[in-house]
Structures are given as structure tokens and as C-alpha cells.
Amino acid sequence: MKGSVVDLAVAVIIGAAFGAIISSLVDDVITPLLLTPALEAANAEDLDKLTWGAVKYGKFLAAIIKFIIVALVLFLIIKGINSMKEKKKAVEPPPEMTMSEKLLVEIRDGLKNKNM
Numbered sequence: 001m002k003g004s005v006v007d008l009a010v011a012v013i014i015g016a017a018f019g020a021i022i023s024s025l026v027d028d029v030i031t032p033l034l035l036t037p038a039l040e041a042a043n044a045e046d047l048d049k050l051t052w053g054a055v056k057y058g059k060f061l062a063a064i065i066k067f068i069i070v071a072l073v074l075f076l077i078i079k080g081i082n083s084m085k086e087k088k089k090a091v092e093p094p095p096e097m098t099m100s101e102k103l104l105v106e107i108r109d110g111l112k113n114k115n116m
Contacts, residue, residue: 019070026065035061 031039044050050058097105 018073019066022066022069025069026062030065031062 039045039050042050044058050056050061
């Protein structure tokens with residue numbers, strides 16, 4: 001079993017903080033910069049005010065943007081970890097054969113040559 005409960009607790013706390021950062025990024029940076037023309041066209045001041053009847057699709061759009069950002073960051077982190085593992089595996093040399101394994105290989109090769 002790898003890791004511990006403390007590692008898990010730290011990961012949850014960092015994840016919550018990361019979620020707050022992403023929420024602020026979407027609400028305070030992306031929405032004003034990218035969605036201002038769309039909001040003006042819809043005669044809305046805030047993304048939360050985009051509605052169609054009782055459906056608040058503005059909040060849904062904000063949630064989708066947040067999800068895409070979190071998914072992209074997690075993808076990049078996991079891809080980096082996997083590439084580091086592959087490099088570590090490539091560095092390890094193959095284990096040296098024991099004397100009995102060498103003798104078995106010689107016997108196998110001798111039998112192949114005899115049968116041909």
C-alpha cells in the first residue's frame with residue numbers, strides 16, 4: 001500500500017484550494033475577457049443572469065469552463081508523471097543472468113541447432 005492518510009488529506013486540501021483558484025479565474029478573468037461580447041448581446045451584466053425561462057444556462061456554462069480547465073491541468077500533471085516513470089524504467093539495466101540461466105540458454109540454442 002503506497003502513501004498514507006496524511007498524503008490524502010494534503011491532496012484534498014490542495015484540491016479544494018485549486019478549485020477556488022479555478023473558480024476565481026473563470027469568474028474574474030475569463031468571463032469578463034471572453035464572454036463580455038456575448039453577455040452584452042444577451043443584455044446581461046453577469047454570467048449568472050443568462051437564463052432561458054427558468055433554466056440558468058449561464059451558471060452551467062461557467063461550470064463547463066471550470067471543468068475543462070481542471071481536466072486539462074490534471075491531464076498535463078498525469079502525462080508528466082507517466083513520462084517521468086517511463087524515463088525511470090528506461091534507465092534501469094536488465095538484470096544479469098545467473099550461471100544456471102546461461103547454461104539453460106546454451107542448452108536451448110544447442111537443441112535448436114541440432115534440430116535444424
